[in-house]
Every structure is written in structure tokens, then in C-alpha cells.
Amino acid sequence: MRCYVNIPHPTSGTISSASFHPQQFQYTLDNNVLTLEQRKFYEENGFLVIKNLVPDADIQRFRNEFEKICRKEVKPLGLTVMRDVTISKSEYAPSEKMITKVQDFQEDKELFRYCTLPEILKYVECFTGPNIMAMHTMLINKPPDSGNCKKTSRHPLHQDLHYFPFRPSDLIVCAWTAMEHIDRNNGCLVVLPGTHKGSLKPHDYPKWEGGVNKMFHGIQDYEDNNTRVHLVMEKGDTVFFHPLLIHGSGQNKTQGFRKAISCHFASADCHYIDVKGTSQENIEKEVVGIAHKFYGAENSVDLKDIWMFRARLVKGERTNL
Ligand SMILES: CCCCCCCCCC(=O)SCCNC(=O)CCNC(=O)[C@H](O)C(C)(C)COP(=O)(O)OP(=O)(O)OC[C@H]1O[C@@H](n2cnc3c(N)ncnc32)[C@H](O)[C@@H]1OP(=O)(O)O
Ligand SMILES: Nc1ncnc2c1ncn2[C@@H]1O[C@H](COP(=O)(O)OP(=O)(O)OP(=O)(O)O)[C@@H](O)[C@H]1O
Ligand SMILES: O=C(O)CCC(=O)C(=O)O
Numbered sequence: 001m002r003c004y005v006n007i008p009h010p011t012s013g014t015i016s017s018a019s020f021h022p023q024q025f026q027y028t029l030d031n032n033v034l035t036l037e038q039r040k041f042y043e044e045n046g047f048l049v050i051k052n053l054v055p056d057a058d059i060q061r062f063r064n065e066f067e068k069i070c071r072k073e074v075k076p077l078g079l080t081v082m083r084d085v086t087i088s089k090s091e092y093a094p095s096e097k098m099i100t101k102v103q104d105f106q107e108d109k110e111l112f113r114y115c116t117l118p119e120i121l122k123y124v125e126c127f128t129g130p131n132i133m134a135m136h137t138m139l140i141n142k143p144p145d146s147g148n149c150k151k152t153s154r155h156p157l158h159q160d161l162h163y164f165p166f167r168p169s170d171l172i173v174c175a176w177t178a179m180e181h182i183d184r185n186n187g188c189l190v191v192l193p194g195t196h197k198g199s200l201k202p203h204d205y206p207k208w209e210g211g212v213n214k215m216f217h218g219i220q221d222y223e224d225n226n227t228r229v230h231l232v233m234e235k236g237d238t239v240f241f242h243p244l245l246i247h248g249s250g251q252n253k254t255q256g257f258r259k260a261i262s263c264h265f266a267s268a269d270c271h272y273i274d275v276k277g278t279s280q281e282n283i284e285k286e287v288v289g290i291a292h293k294f295y296g297a298e299n300s301v302d303l304k305d306i307w308m309f310r311a312r313l314v315k316g317e318r319t320n321l
């Protein structure tokens with residue numbers, strides 16, 4: 001029992017019901033943003049959906065900028081452009097239809113506005129506290145999966161903490177905003193409520209016949225008896241979720257490219273950890289391997305350097321990260 005334990009008031013001698021604090025929370029901080037009901041929901045489930053949080057006008061700007069990137073009209077520094085695994089060996093010219101996602105848009109003013117929106121940060125602060133770092137940014141353009149039946153658009157069930165060499169996990173939160181109506185047809189987020197109370201599981205590539213995208217690791221042996229919840233969301237709706245929450249996304253059965261924008265935020269007071277000897281070693285090797293390909297193996301970089309380099313302060317003071 002980690003949450004909702006009633007603790008006696010320290011100064012009261014005898015314990016009467018009136019001297020009990022109503023609640024003890026582990027995953028949310030005290031401020032006046034979340035209602036008691038919302039706090040309880042996140043504590044219990046590890047996620048919280050806020051309807052209609054990001055205005056249409058902002059989403060349109062993110063969409064425009066993404067299209068400019070796809071047409072190569074802008075080339076933000078440090079951006080990773082990822083194509084679907086099924087076309088990763090082909091010669092297609094870049095276009096919106098070829099790009100599965102862009103990552104690390106911290107140097108793109110238009111897209112990075114997402115990470116500084118006051119309405120987003122107001123909620124982020126409930127989980128991270130006042131010193132807030134934007135650690136990892138993505139715009140996901142989930143491609144249609146009909147036709148070839150390879151289901152490569154699926155994202156296997158995983159915990160984002162697998163990718164993060166910093167702690168404590170409770171001071172990390174993902175904000176994920178739907179850029180259009182998203183349901184099971186175009187591959188919505190799927191979450192296993194309450195799994196944020198568990199530990200980090202070992203991750204590796206799923207053995208899917210059609211192939212799997214680079215670094216899309218999944219949990220090999222998650223318990224299938226967990227309730228899966230499909231998050232149906234409208235444009236602008238935003239889900240905040242804990243980095244240990246097991247989640248993924250299903251196949252996109254439509255002809256459209258399903259879009260979402262997201263950022264992982266962490267308290268600047270978090271600290272980096274060494275993942276050597278842990279289950280995270282396999283992803284460290286992949287990330288460092290890619291960095292070596294780009295910068296040359298002689299310029300040895302470690303995981304911490306990579307993260308420090310792309311992390312950006314968005315509120316408060318840059319203390320550790
Ligand atoms: C890094 C930490 C991430 C933190 C994430 C937080 C939680 C998020 C959970 C996730 O989203 S997990 C997935 C995270 N994914 C990544 O970080 C992937 C980042 N993508 C990349 O680094 C590049 O897109 C990649 C290196 C895969 C390709 O880069 P380029 O487009 O510059 O290279 P190129 O097209 O020359 O391809 C290089 C090689 O990669 C292969 N490739 C490209 N796209 C691929 C793909 N989608 N799947 C598999 N392989 C792919 C390509 O076939 C080729 O193989 P060979 O070396 O054998 O010729
Ligand atoms: N049999 C399975 N084994 C492992 N992971 C699965 C399996 N089926 C789905 N998943 C993963 O679970 C998540 C969502 O599953 P979901 O059932 O919503 O999608 P889907 O199977 O692609 O589509 P559908 O809506 O037709 O079921 C995705 O991350 C997907 O990769
Ligand atoms: O399909 C999605 O948008 C979710 C992707 C995801 O969970 C991730 O990239 O970590």
C-alpha cells in the first residue's frame with residue numbers, strides 16, 4: 001500500500017479520525033491545478049487525459065512546420081527523421097508520406113513551442129515540480145498499414161523509462177497531444193492502467209514477421225490479463241503519463257497519416273544514472289552506436305552527454321539535468 005495511506009497528524013496525541021490527513025500521494029505534487037479526483041486518477045492509473053488542452057491554431061502551426069520539414073524547406077539542427085522500416089532501404093524522395101516520425105526538434109522554434117505552451121507546462125508541473133526540462137521531443141506521423149498487412153505501424157507495448165538514463169521516475173512525465181481525432185481505426189494509444197506502480201521490465205525487439213522499426217523495443221513477457229484501455233482522443237486532447245506506464249499503439253487501418261506531438265519532461269533536479277549492468281544496456285548500445293556512426297567512433301560520447309546536449313530548460317532553473 002503506497003498510496004492513500006492515512007497517516008496520523010504528527011502533533012496530535014491520540015489518533016482520532018479528525019487528526020488524519022486525508023491523502024498521501026506519491027505520483028503527483030501539491031498544487032491547485034489538479035482536482036482531487038484527477039490526482040487520485042493519476043495515482044491509481046498512471047495517466048490523465050485533459051480534453052481540448054491545445055488550441056486548433058497551435059496544432060495547425062505544428063502541422064505546417066512538419067510539412068515544411070518533410071518538403072525539406074527547413075532543416076532544423078539535430079533533428080532525427082525516421083522513415084518506416086518497410087521503406088528504410090528504398091530510394092523514395094522525402095515527403096510527408098515517407099516519414100514515420102521526427103524526433104529531437106529542440107532547435108525548431110515552431111515545433112518546440114509545443115514544449116513551452118503554458119497550458120501544457122501548467123499540468124507538467126504537477127508531476128515534475130517547478131524546474132522543468134524538455135528531455136525528448138517527437139512528432140509521430142503513424143503511416144497507414146492497410147494493404148501490405150505487415151503491421152509495421154504498430155508500436156509494441158513498452159515503458160518509456162527503458163530509454164531514459166535519469167531518475168527518479170516519478171519526476172518524469174510524457175505529454176502526448178492528438179493532432180486529429182484518434183481512435184482504434186487509426187491506431188490510438190493503448191495503456192495498461194496501474195502498471196506505473198510496477199518496475200522497469202526488460203525490453204527487446206518483438207519477433208514480428210513484417211519487421212519492426214529501429215529502436216521500437218517492446219516488453220517480451222507482459223501479463224496478458226492486464227486490462228487494456230484504448231484512448232480515443234480528439235484534436236487537442238492531451239494525455240499525461242508516467243514513464244513506467246506500459247503502453248503502445250495499434251495498427252493504423254486508415255489511409256491517413258495519424259499525427260500526434262509529444263514531449264517527455266523531467267524535473268531538472270533528477271540525476272543521470274549509469275545503465276551498465278541493467279536491462280537498459282541494450283538500448284544504450286544502440287543509441288551510442290548510432291551516435292558513433294554520425295560523429296565517428298573516436299569522438300567517444302556516452303549516453304549522458306547525448307541527453308545533456310539535447311535537453312532544454314523550459315521553466316525554473318537548470319539544476320542537474
Ligand atoms: C534515443 C532515445 C529515444 C527516447 C524515446 C523515448 C520513448 C520513445 C519510445 C520510442 O519511440 S522508441 C523509438 C525511438 N526511435 C529512435 O530513436 C529511432 C531514431 N531513428 C534514427 O536514429 C534514424 O531514423 C535511423 C538511424 C534509424 C535512420 O537514420 P537515417 O535516415 O539517417 O539513415 P539511413 O536512411 O541511411 O539508414 C541507416 C540504416 O538504418 C536503417 N533504417 C532506417 N530507418 C529504419 C527503420 N525505421 N527501422 C529499421 N531500420 C531503419 C536503414 O535501413 C539503414 O540500414 P543499413 O545500415 O543496414 O543500411
Ligand atoms: N498479440 C499481440 N502480442 C503483442 N503485442 C500486441 C499484440 N496485439 C497487439 N499488440 C500491441 O498492443 C498494442 C495495441 O494493440 P491493439 O489491439 O489496440 O492494436 P492492434 O492489434 O494493432 O489493432 P486492433 O485494433 O485490430 O486490435 C500495440 O502496441 C500492439 O503492438
Ligand atoms: O504511436 C504513438 O504515438 C506512441 C508512440 C510511443 O509510445 C513512443 O514513441 O514512445
Ligand SMILES: [Fe+2]
Pocket residue numbers: 158159160247
Ligand atoms: Fe512510448
Ligand SMILES: [Mg+2]
Pocket residue numbers: 250
Ligand atoms: Mg489487437
